[in-house]
Amino acid sequence: MFDVGAGEFLVIALVAVLILGPDKLPKAISTLMSWVRVLRDQASRARSEIAAAADLDPTITDDIKQSVRDIAELHPRRLAASILTDDAAAAQARPAPPTAPGRGATGTPQPSIFDPDAT
Numbered sequence: 001m002f003d004v005g006a007g008e009f010l011v012i013a014l015v016a017v018l019i020l021g022p023d024k025l026p027k028a029i030s031t032l033m034s035w036v037r038v039l040r041d042q043a044s045r046a047r048s049e050i051a052a053a054a055d056l057d058p059t060i061t062d063d064i065k066q067s068v069r070d071i072a073e074l075h076p077r078r079l080a081a082s083i084l085t086d087d088a089a090a091a092q093a094r095p096a097p098p099t100a101p102g103r104g105a106t107g108t109p110q111p112s113i114f115d116p117d118a119t
Contacts, residue, residue, distance in 0.1 A: 004012070020028050051061065072078075 016028070017025060
């Protein structure tokens with residue numbers, strides 16, 4: 001969700017130690033974790049109350065979840081990645097025939113791309 005790596009986590013921990021001090025840090029972490037726990041409980045209760053109030057059939061909610069997944073697959077980055085990976089996989093499936101250096105696919109000599117006298 002937040003994509004916090006080890007380096008970022010280390011910087012956050014260092015800043016927390018500098019601001020709160022080593023004596024207050026465990027109490028602050030404990031308080032923060034209790035807030036997170038309360039928020040998760042409230043979110044799950046709200047979700048279940050909404051589903052109960054709407055009298056949703058579980059099969060319908062599964063259909064809705066699948067529809068949301070289908071819509072998420074239409075994100076431009078995912079579309080581009082799927083198009084590009086399909087082309088790359090097709091290109092890897094058809095390897096080019098081996099040729100000698102300086103020779104084309106038919107075995108005829110090809111003109112040099114580089115000028116040997118340029119350097």
